[in-house]
Amino acid sequence: MTPYEIIARKRDGHPLTAEEIRYFITEYLNGTVKDYQMAAWLMAVFFQGLDDQETFELTRTYIQSGEVIDLSDIPGVKVDKHSTGGVGDKTSIVLAPLVASCGVPVPMISGRGLGHTGGTLDKLESIPGFNTQLSVAEFKRLLAEHGVAMIGQTETIVPADKRIYALRDVTATVESIPLITASIMSKKIAEGIDALVLDVKFGSGAFMAEVEKARTLAQKLIEVGRAFGKRVHASLTNMDQPLGNKIGNWLEIEECLETFHGGGPQDFVELTVRLSARMLLLAGRVATLEEGISLSTEQLQNGSAFRKFLELTAAQGGDTTVLEHPERYPKAAHQHTITAPAEGFIQSMNTRQIGLAAVLLGAGRLRKEDPVDPVAGIHVFKKTGYAVRQGEPLMVLYTNREAAVQEAERKILNAIRFGAEPPEPLPLILDELGD
């Protein structure tokens, strides 16, 4: 068994044994398998895939590369949610305190934004003082005391994925269903959960634009989760337009605050409530989906979810006064309104391009080491299906980089298709799979 042989076997379409997968990953971490050999193997996997057994073994090897958090001394069924990422997807920030406010523990380890998508950590960190870089011990203490904690990946959890993801990111080998599956599920299982709700995005703003690929990914994620004895549910949800109306770190916190106060955009509220109901159902907190929806709606409207969010923010060092007085938050130096070039219906929005426009304004990053500007972003007034008159405002751009406004506007106008007739309505939740 040599690194060369393992690359060649995968290249030629043969399934690898559990030993071969363990050897290849473990020896990569030990330095015997070189970066260039891992890169060649990843590209071979991109083309030849991994079967269910191989994907399970890769996930297991990833998990065993680091610490597995033991949450067994915290009572209750621990449930987390994971989204495959999108534009304007701030769901976790309302969802985690909402579910926790119903008495279900939510141990949530999230990521940062990269490319056209935002990240939960960046959004939380736009709240002054909010600390997401906590140790596993602090994570467990917060979870025990408050029923919820929202942190970033630590160095000790799944180091194999951390290293291999960084390599995939620079070798064009991210978009592989088995590699995505192992990356997501290893981190979630190492986190100590009992059950998981997955929000698998499809459409122009998703990593897996094609719905059938997104469905395959959802099925793989469910299979691997079940192989580890977890209850897993997956929703296939629409990312053919931004979720909600705000894109950008603090702007999305603002939208979450509107939602905590009983407002918020209809699509965002609907998705959050439904995912919350799914989490409550997996945890056994409610008996039916309908019960979960009504409990979640009530907890949002009666302020319980907001109080839990304030409690969480305070516990993680955040300044709760800005959450209670968002009007005090600093504003971007430049605001620019984009208006409709003609009368018509919005037929479609290339959501990836809109996400990239937000990056140009400072809201995201193209490389992991780039800084993000908390106040930069886009307020979207008109989405797909809306009728607009010429000159009517479509979006407002917020930025401290005045020089970027023109290109961002160009990108956004190129991303929107107008037409004379209203388009077919977009389904928000296309399908639901798993437990």
Next chain:
Amino acid sequence: MTPYEIIARKRDGHPLTAEEIRYFITEYLNGTVKDYQMAAWLMAVFFQGLDDQETFELTRTYIQSGEVIDLSDIPGVKVDKHSTGGVGDKTSIVLAPLVASCGVPVPMISGRGLGHTGGTLDKLESIPGFNTQLSVAEFKRLLAEHGVAMIGQTETIVPADKRIYALRDVTATVESIPLITASIMSKKIAEGIDALVLDVKFGSGAFMAEVEKARTLAQKLIEVGRAFGKRVHASLTNMDQPLGNKIGNWLEIEECLETFHGGGPQDFVELTVRLSARMLLLAGRVATLEEGISLSTEQLQNGSAFRKFLELTAAQGGDTTVLEHPERYPKAAHQHTITAPAEGFIQSMNTRQIGLAAVLLGAGRLRKEDPVDPVAGIHVFKKTGYAVRQGEPLMVLYTNREAAVQEAERKILNAIRFGAEPPEPLPLILDELGD
């Protein structure tokens, strides 16, 4: 244009522009494109291929990465031969002096053995003192004075291929027709030739075992050579059994000496004479193939080719007395005869496995840094189609590694299939293409 985008475009099956190929290769040599990115790109090329234009551009970029030898001040049409490699393929060692003895200059830059195949340099270096590590200036001087020179690749010629080949070798990306094409043709064109005869092997001992893949490779090689204004001929030749009867560095020199003295195995002599005729034809030294065959046969039989070989050996520092008295050459410490396990006809020989048995005995190397033993090897008495009686000698193994004999014998016996009926005869030269 970023390294990532170029990898992703090739991964997704898009043709790359000339600029993209130049950028990717040049920036690899400059260190901007990393080894792991090149490895991922090479694997993407393995799966998606390169079209004719891309292959031409890759070859051109390779050539321009280093020195191009200018042989224009040496009179005559300079012709070289390249073989894609096999087991027992010592053709160059007779061919180069044979063609030079007819007055056609042969500037030959060869390689070393790796894996199951031998290399011309290792064979020449089994002659005491024979120096293949010459500078370009010495190469040109030898060619001007003697009409032939046989050296190894220098640091200055096609450094891009040198680096990328080393990476392909450890990332399982060698077996790609466009990558092989660029690697071979860049070195041959940088060598300063006017015309080239290719010996493209197929069968169990060849890199491209399938005849149709070998044919595709031959066609690609011809196309790229012509795009650079060279006359190119290719023969598709059989490597379903070793060429000639001897495998191993000095053993193959011995077989060349037999051939220079008018003997030698029939298949080896036939191939050498025919390739020589093709080279003479491309050079315009003869008007027809038949004339080339008769001139080559005559030059072998009248001793002219041998005298040129002695002249070449002396000019490159080799001890010609061992060529005139090969019986004085040191012998391997151990000899072991393999006998037929049963009566029957030899149906087939897995030639790759026989080559690997020779490596076990010390004749070759699995890694570039391994040493080779000049006296190790195999003398093959019986080849495909021969009738054998039980207990009759099939081969003799020569080695200084007694411990390797048993595994080598096992490998060889596993590689030979016996049967009651004689097999279909193997064609030596299946097809000829090009100029």
